Amino acid sequence: MVRTTHLMGELESILLATDASEQSKGAAQEAVFTALECQAKLYILYVRTYYPEIPESLSKALEEGIPEETKNFLEKVRDMVTKEGGEAEIIIRDHPEAWRAIVEEAEKLNTDLIITGKRGRTGLKKLFMGSVTEKVVGYAPCKVMVVPKGVKIHGETILVATDGSYYAKKAEKEALSMGKRCSTLKRILALSVAKREEDLPRASKILEAFRELAQEEKLPPRVKLETIEVVGNPANMIVKVAQDEGADLILMGEYGVSGLEKFIMGSTTEKVIGLSKNSAILVVK
Numbered sequence: 001m002v003r004t005t006h007l008m009g010e011l012e013s014i015l016l017a018t019d020a021s022e023q024s025k026g027a028a029q030e031a032v033f034t035a036l037e038c039q040a041k042l043y044i045l046y047v048r049t050y051y052p053e054i055p056e057s058l059s060k061a062l063e064e065g066i067p068e069e070t071k072n073f074l075e076k077v078r079d080m081v082t083k084e085g086g087e088a089e090i091i092i093r094d095h096p097e098a099w100r101a102i103v104e105e106a107e108k109l110n111t112d113l114i115i116t117g118k119r120g121r122t123g124l125k126k127l128f129m130g131s132v133t134e135k136v137v138g139y140a141p142c143k144v145m146v147v148p149k150g151v152k153i154h155g156e157t158i159l160v161a162t163d164g165s166y167y168a169k170k171a172e173k174e175a176l177s178m179g180k181r182c183s184t185l186k187r188i189l190a191l192s193v194a195k196r197e198e199d200l201p202r203a204s205k206i207l208e209a210f211r212e213l214a215q216e217e218k219l220p221p222r223v224k225l226e227t228i229e230v231v232g233n234p235a236n237m238i239v240k241v242a243q244d245e246g247a248d249l250i251l252m253g254e255y256g257v258s259g260l261e262k263f264i265m266g267s268t269t270e271k272v273i274g275l276s277k278n279s280a281i282l283v284v285k
Contacts, residue, residue: 006037006038006155006181006182007153007155007178007182007184007185007249008034008038008113009038009178009181010038011038011040011112012040012041012112013040013041013043013110013111013112014034014035014038014040014041014042014043014111014112014113014114015043015045015102015105015106015109015114015115016031016042016043016045016077016114016115016116017045017047017098017102017115017116017136018044018045018046018073018074018077018116018117019046019047020046020070020073021117022149023118023148024116024117025117025149025150026117026147026148026149026150026151026152026280027115027116027117027145027146027147028077028117029152030115030145030147030151030152030153030280031044031077031115032077032080032081034113034115035081035086036081036086039086040112041087041088041089042077042078042081042087042088043088043089043105043109044074044077044078044089044090045091045101045102045105046066046070046074046090046091046092046093047095047098047101048066048092048093048095049094049095049096049097049098050094050095051096052096066092074090075090078090091105093105098132099132099136099139100135102114102116102132102136102140103135103136103140103141106140106141107141111142112143113142113143113144114136114140114142114143114144114145115144115145115147116132116133116136116146116147117133117146117147117148118131118146118147118273133146133273134270134273137254137269137270137273137283138254140285141285143174143283143284143285144254144282144283144285145280145282145283146273146280146283147280148276148277148278148280151248151279151280153249153280154184154248155182155185155248155249156184156185156186156187156246156248157185157186157187157188157189158175158178158185158187158188158189158250158251159189159190159191159238159241159245159247159249159250159251159279160172160174160175160188160190160191160250160251161191161192161193161234161238161250161251161252161268161272162190162191162192162206162207162253163192163193163206163234164192164202164205164206164209165253167253167254167284168252168253170253170284170285171251171282171284172190172213173213174251174282174284175188175190175251176188176213176217176219177217179214179219179220179223179225180218180220185223186222186224187223187224187225187226187247188214188219188224188225188226189227189228189241189242189245189247190210190211190225190226190227190228191228191229191230191237191238191241192206192207192227192228192229193229193230193231193232193233193234193238194229194230195231195232195234197231199231200229200231203229204229207228208227210227211225211227228241234268235268235271235272235275236275238252238268238272239272239275239276242279243279247279248278248279248280249279249280249281249282250272250276250279250280250281250282252268252269252272252282252283252284253269253283253284254269254285269281269283
């Protein structure tokens with residue numbers, strides 16, 4: 001079947017969370033392509049936010065309706081799928097918190113994957129604090145793919161960033177699974193970043209363990225596995241290596257959350273999402 005050749009494997013349903021902005025167009029294109037290739041139903045979610053402390057803000061939003069430009073965008077995405085014989089549905093939600101509405105819809109629909117774009121950021125606080133994308137990543141019940149504006153995933157080279165942790169190992173297994181099922185994948189780059197020179201031996205051990213896992217999983221010979229160990233800031237080095245090596249998809253694990261503030265502050269995954277301009281990021285649960 002066609003779906004077995006796609007990077008994402010067998011998917012039943014995908015949730016595209018979009019605000020119909022320029023920044024979201026890359027995510028929309030990838031969602032359409034993935035839905036058609038995987039023969040999955042695409043749910044196109046648009047959340048109209050309002051301020052609960054101002055009761056009239058909801059009634060005003062309902063009265064004004066959806067801007068014509070936004071409506072046209074949503075319908076265009078839907079039609080791109082249905083005209084090719086796929087199934088797509090537009091969902092409009094009114095909610096004071098967009099990220100919570102996205103997570104709730106993903107849970108209700110039992111989607112296999114959320115695809116979303118990201119907003120541009122201009123300052124350190126905006127990079128790490130409270131964006132809709134990072135909250136969705138933290139609380140989503142399924143894998144989340146974040147697609148920066150203009151990025152297209154060709155699926156020939158992917159990068160998996162690993163520190164040997166429980167969540168990173170999930171990303172490792174996802175990368176190897178992609179290698180086995182996707183005929184277009186040629187290279188898997190496994191990257192481990194040591195913060196200091198004295199940490200390099202540990203990074204080497206992590207990558208050696210990944211090579212052993214690849215042998216156990218019987219990674220096909222057509223897929224070249226390359227391991228890279230570097231010293232530096234983890235987020236910066238992940239983004240740099242992905243760009244230098246032409247990887248258009250970065251796979252990373254996601255740490256569980258016991259509090260939103262703890263989750264947002266300092267997570268390498270969230271920093272990579274904020275910094276990456278040339279690669280999409282798949283956060284594996």
